[in-house]
Amino acid sequence: MGPKKLKSVSYAKYGYIFSIPFVLAFLIFTAYPIFYTAVIGFTDLKGLGKTDFKFLENPLQNFEAVWKNPSFQKSLENTAIIWICNFIPQILLALLLTAWFTNQRQKLRCQGAFKVLFYMPNIITAATIAILFNTLFGYPMGPVNDLFQMLGIADGPTEFLRDKWTAKGIISFIQFWMWYGQTMIVLIAGVLGINPALFEAAEIDGATSRQVFFHITLPSLRTIMLFTLVTSLIGGMQMFDIPKLFLNGGPDSATLTVSVFIYNQAFSGSYLYNRAAAASMILFVIIAILSGILFYLLRDKDAGKLKKQMRELKKPRRQQGGQRHET
Amino acid sequence: MKRILALVLSVAMLFTLAIGISGCGGNEQTPASPDSSAPAQQTSSAPADTSTPAPEVSDDPSVKVLNVWSFTDEVPRMLEKYKEIYKQRTGQDFPFEIKSTIIATTDGAYQPALDQALASGGADAPDIYCVEAAFVLKYTQGDAANYAAAYKELGIDVDRLLKESEIAQYTVDIGTRPSDGKLVGLGYQATGGAFIYRRSIAKDVWGTDDPAVIKDKIGPGWEKFFQAAEDVKNKGYAMLSSDGDLWNPVRTSAEKPWIVDGKLYIDPAREAFFDYAKRLKDNGLHNDTTAWTDSWYADMKDAGPKKVFGFFGPAWLINYVMAGNSGGSKPGEGTYGDWAICEAPVGFFWGGTWVLANKDTKIPKTVGQIIEWITLDNSETGLQYFWANGTLEGPGGTKDTVASGAVMKKSDGKLDFLAGQNMFDVFVPAGEFARGDNMTQYDETINNYFTDQVREYVNGNKTKEQAIADFKQLVADNLDVIVE
Numbered sequence: 001m002g003p004k005k006l007k008s009v010s011y012a013k014y015g016y017i018f019s020i021p022f023v024l025a026f027l028i029f030t031a032y033p034i035f036y037t038a039v040i041g042f043t044d045l046k047g048l049g050k051t052d053f054k055f056l057e058n059p060l061q062n063f064e065a066v067w068k069n070p071s072f073q074k075s076l077e078n079t080a081i082i083w084i085c086n087f088i089p090q091i092l093l094a095l096l097l098t099a100w101f102t103n104q105r106q107k108l109r110c111q112g113a114f115k116v117l118f119y120m121p122n123i124i125t126a127a128t129i130a131i132l133f134n135t136l137f138g139y140p141m142g143p144v145n146d147l148f149q150m151l152g153i154a155d156g157p158t159e160f161l162r163d164k165w166t167a168k169g170i171i172s173f174i175q176f177w178m179w180y181g182q183t184m185i186v187l188i189a190g191v192l193g194i195n196p197a198l199f200e201a202a203e204i205d206g207a208t209s210r211q212v213f214f215h216i217t218l219p220s221l222r223t224i225m226l227f228t229l230v231t232s233l234i235g236g237m238q239m240f241d242i243p244k245l246f247l248n249g250g251p252d253s254a255t256l257t258v259s260v261f262i263y264n265q266a267f268s269g270s271y272l273y274n275r276a277a278a279a280s281m282i283l284f285v286i287i288a289i290l291s292g293i294l295f296y297l298l299r300d301k302d303a304g305k306l307k308k309q310m311r312e313l314k315k316p317r318r319q320q321g322g323q324r325h326e327t
Numbered sequence: 328m329k330r331i332l333a334l335v336l337s338v339a340m341l342f343t344l345a346i347g348i349s350g351c352g353g354n355e356q357t358p359a360s361p362d363s364s365a366p367a368q369q370t371s372s373a374p375a376d377t378s379t380p381a382p383e384v385s386d387d388p389s390v391k392v393l394n395v396w397s398f399t400d401e402v403p404r405m406l407e408k409y410k411e412i413y414k415q416r417t418g419q420d421f422p423f424e425i426k427s428t429i430i431a432t433t434d435g436a437y438q439p440a441l442d443q444a445l446a447s448g449g450a451d452a453p454d455i456y457c458v459e460a461a462f463v464l465k466y467t468q469g470d471a472a473n474y475a476a477a478y479k480e481l482g483i484d485v486d487r488l489l490k491e492s493e494i495a496q497y498t499v500d501i502g503t504r505p506s507d508g509k510l511v512g513l514g515y516q517a518t519g520g521a522f523i524y525r526r527s528i529a530k531d532v533w534g535t536d537d538p539a540v541i542k543d544k545i546g547p548g549w550e551k552f553f554q555a556a557e558d559v560k561n562k563g564y565a566m567l568s569s570d571g572d573l574w575n576p577v578r579t580s581a582e583k584p585w586i587v588d589g590k591l592y593i594d595p596a597r598e599a600f601f602d603y604a605k606r607l608k609d610n611g612l613h614n615d616t617t618a619w620t621d622s623w624y625a626d627m628k629d630a631g632p633k634k635v636f637g638f639f640g641p642a643w644l645i646n647y648v649m650a651g652n653s654g655g656s657k658p659g660e661g662t663y664g665d666w667a668i669c670e671a672p673v674g675f676f677w678g679g680t681w682v683l684a685n686k687d688t689k690i691p692k693t694v695g696q697i698i699e700w701i702t703l704d705n706s707e708t709g710l711q712y713f714w715a716n717g718t719l720e721g722p723g724g725t726k727d728t729v730a731s732g733a734v735m736k737k738s739d740g741k742l743d744f745l746a747g748q749n750m751f752d753v754f755v756p757a758g759e760f761a762r763g764d765n766m767t768q769y770d771e772t773i774n775n776y777f778t779d780q781v782r783e784y785v786n787g788n789k790t791k792e793q794a795i796a797d798f799k800q801l802v803a804d805n806l807d808v809i810v811e
Contacts, residue, residue: 267439
């Protein structure tokens with residue numbers, strides 16, 4: 001009998017088969033639209049219902065038009081301001097809550113209930129929240145105005161939503177309020193993933209809660225923080241629903257975000273699909289660059305150092321070895 | 328293994344290519360067909376256009392669903408009535424299932440959704456769709472006009488019915504597609520506007536609530552209106568609730584549209600709104616609300632800081648907005664019954680719904696019959712007769728002005744809300760002021776930019792020059808319009 005080849009059962013092919021639906025859906029609904037958007041940014045495609053287009057003589061014409069567009073510049077600025085004003089308080093509060101919820105010494109009761117409560121705003125649809133806040137800050141009569149006058153903070157009604165910074169602030173607050181629960185859940189999951197031996201050791205060594213948090217929890221959370229930061233950045237740069245539904249970019253374009261700008265270009269008025277596509281691509285590049293910067297800033301510096309040291313250690317040894325060999 | 332992977336991927340790519348190509352092909356056909364087929368049809372039917380009746384059309388028997396797109400539930404509710412009428416007239420049940428898609432126009436959500444539905448076609452594409460005055464021109468004369476079917480091609484005898492029903496001319500003007508001169512849309516309402524004022528306040532200020540007298544106190548012209556506003560203010564009332572109330576008559580009384588020869592044009596009548604709005608605010612002549620907010624509704628039942636003398640609006644504002652917010656439902660309750668209407672200082676119209684049909688509808692006969700019943704039928708079982716007399720859902724409903732003069736002549740416009748005044752006396756002539764030649768398809772977007780800048784100026788955040796410059800910049804940034 002010759003050596004019979006062992007028939008191995010390959011399970012891998014099932015993996016490929018099962019992934020076909022996803023690959024198909026991805027190619028049709030994600031890859032193709034992205035490719036199409038990238039292409040029409042270089043064309044003259046505009047006007048409702050048109051699908052025929054030709055490439056522009058100056059392929060970057062749309063990109064230049066968008067980049068120099070004062071509304072686009074303003075929308076970039078607004079998006080950055082609103083995102084920063086929402087992210088800093090959001091991460092701070094989420095960290096504080098994480099510290100409390102994961103504290104080994106003071107085991108909080110009803111943790112589950114609190115987590116659900118904090119997560120709740122994220123479940124409500126954006127449209128509801130936008131209308132809710134619009135009504136709350138109604139002028140000349142609205143709950144907030146009534147409250148301010150009752151407490152004697154203001155003499156007469158204030159038109160909150162006419163003030164640019166108030167409008168921006170409210171949108172930042174809504175974003176903060178909707179997302180801190182989500183961030184907190186992610187951070188708690190991160191803390192639970194830290195080796196408990198570290199905490200026990202710290203406890204035995206007599207570290208205070210504060211020391212444990214700053215010297216063990218925070219450094220170990222770095223990758224999770226990076227994840228939170230990058231996903232929040234991407235989501236924040238694409239912020240659309242709340243600014244659109246709350247004040248439709250107003251007052252005086254104070255809450256016009258890049259996505260609302262893109263929407264306005266494409267769908268409200270002249271159907272400038274080409275300019276909207278160019279603006280989308282610019283936004284994509286900006287997000288990619290910022291994410292890259294974040295990855296670089298928050299890279300694991302110790303690991304990098306360690307690698308370097310290892311390399312340096314190896315180098316002289318090899319040289320020494322060579323020398324030894326010569327002698 | 329690699330071979331299998333390669334196979335899977337190439338099959339996947341083939342699939343996407345095939346779908347992509349067929350998808351593109353389908354999309355390309357939709358816009359192309361009107362361009363290529365419309366002229367052909369036109370040449371064959373143009374000579375006969377004025378004399379011969381509409382062609383015979385028939386439905387595709389395999390279609391069982393009638394899709395209706397609207398921004399309110401008005402037309403879907405009319406269709407419920409149509410089912411009854413259909414049974415009365417033919418003795419059979421209405422053979423289609425009516426599928427309504429209702430998307431509010433707030434925040435401009437309706438148009439993009441409708442545009443997508445029209446552009447992508449298929450079985451779920453609208454057969455009948457409604458468009459509002461603010462953006463009707465886009466669908467009858469502008470970018471989306473090629474999606475609309477000419478009424479005549481739905482088997483409607485347009486020329487005869489327009490005359491018989493005495494349809495308000497401005498609704499015809501707006502609904503006529505310039506590229507081929509065919510009627511593609513008509514309304515069922517006439518929305519000429521009046522000044523709707525409080526009888527008790529008029530008596531307190533001028534000693535009478537007679538519309539013939541008040542008409543001369545508040546107009547004609549804005550100067551007299553502001554004088555009257557001072558009188559009203561001196562008695563401790565507010566003339567208007569919001570500056571937006573003034574914007575509607577100012578906006579539609581402009582000579583020329585926002586865009587003339589592809590360039591932005593600010594009509595002096597519209598530019599004057601800067602000063603009017605400022606004057607209202609600085610002199611405390613209004614309650615400084617915003618239309619369609621809680622404070623605005625509150626002013627209709629005296630729940631605001633000052634009682635409000637009046638609102639500008641057409642009949643629908645009275646029936647669908649003010650009556651419900653008056654704090655009562657019969658005379659003596661709230662402000663109900665304490666209102667009257669008189670001619671506005673300038674002629675204007677506000678709103679209205681135009682009903683259009685998709686040129687790709689598979690059931691043109693049924694769609695044509697429904698549209699005829701809604702827009703052109705002047706019989707006592709036609710929609711407009713029910714609509715004018717408020718009997719669509721049984722007696723005692725809300726009455727409204729309709730597009731057909733013939734229908735209004737045989738209808739009764741007395742309203743308890745107006746203490747028995749016959750509203751048709753004021754609204755029928757007001758409809759003659761209404762004009763459709765000062766609108767563009769971009770009006771909704773441009774009006775939003777304009778009023779936003781006016782409010783920046785009124786609130787002292789900007790000078791008027793700066794506000795106008797910023798308005799121009801916004802238009803230049805966001806629309807394909809030349810701004811100088």
